[in-house]
Amino acid sequence: MKLLLLPVTLAFVFPTVSVVLASSSEWFEMEGARIRLVTAGAPDAEGLLRGVLDIELKPGWKTYWRDPGDAGVPPTIDVSADPGFASAKFEFPAPQRHDEGDFQWAGYDYPVRLPVTFTLRDPATPSTIDANVFLGVCETICVPVQTTFKIDPASDPDKPGDALAVARAFAKIPPPANQEFGVEVISEAGSKTVLLEARFPGSPQSAELFIAADEGYSLSTPERVEKDGKTFFSVDVTAPAHKATGAGLHYTLVTDEGAVDGLLPYF
Incomplete structure (x- = not known):
């Protein structure tokens, strides 16, 4: 987790437990927001269960x-x-980039639902969910919040309102990148400044690239560059001392014609 560098006052909400043995939790109230955990349907044959924060x-x-x-x-x-x-794994709708002078941030300034996929250890054995959630909500005060939701997905898996909320959240996940809409690394491995070529429909002026600095990487905000009728993004990179072991760096490319998600090889 990154350190909070915002020029704001911090207020901490201590861990609490929301216990509701239903397929969705009650709302957890905090300053500036409220959150709940929702599930819908039954696990599939692989033990995957869909929900939403x-x-x-x-x-x-x-x-x-x-x-x-x-x-x-x-x-x-x-x-x-x-x-x-x-x-349990979150997915994310396409974010927005906000510039507030001394810092930039990527996220949402409107109500949002984060899709989450739970994986059962045994697909044939129903289980309650005991999920610890940590997030931040900020205005002039930034509130890091930690709470635990305990729910029972099998108690009411066919609740129409929950099913609709989950379906709509998953529908907003950007589809996978492809040859016509996506990003490709064109710099040599080990470069401190990486150049990426972006291909997409829509206006070049609308294109924004978001890259998640996982595995200890430090990345600058991608800077859009137009050259020879093509769109590139330049990113300053500080790689970690250890060898990355994941699948790659997650990215989302956003334009006025939509958005896609993809993975970049480690720089």
Whole structure:
């Protein structure tokens, strides 16, 4: 998690537990927002169960993408204390970039639903969810919030309102990048400044590239460059001392014609 570098007052909400043995939790209220965890349907044959973290922001408040930018608190969800589930993973709708003078951030300044996929250890054995959620919501005060939701997805898997909320959230995930809409690294490996070529429909002036600095990487905000009728993004890179072990760096390319998600090889 990045350090909070915002020029704001910090207010901490201590861990609490929201216990509701239903397929969705009650709302957890905090300054500037309220959140709840929702599931819908039954796990599939591989033990995957879909849900959503519902974040209702008050006007003037914001929350963050998977990589918040210069400062902020990325949302996380952890089910490691739950013996019934192997993992939980957030997906993210396309973010916006906001420039507030001394810092930039990537995220949302409107109510947002983050899709989440839970993986059961045993697809044939139903289990309650014990999920620890951590995120930040900010105005002039930044509030890092930690709470635990305990719910029972099997108690009401066919609740229409929950099913609709989950379906709409997953529908807003950008589709995978492809040859016509995506980003390709064209610099040599090990470069301190990486150049990426972007291909996409729509206006070049509308294009924004967001890259998540996972695995200890430090990245500058991608800078758009137009050359010879093509669009490039220049990114300053500081690589970690250790060898990255994941699948790559997540990115989202956003234009006025839509957005796509993809993975970049480690620089």
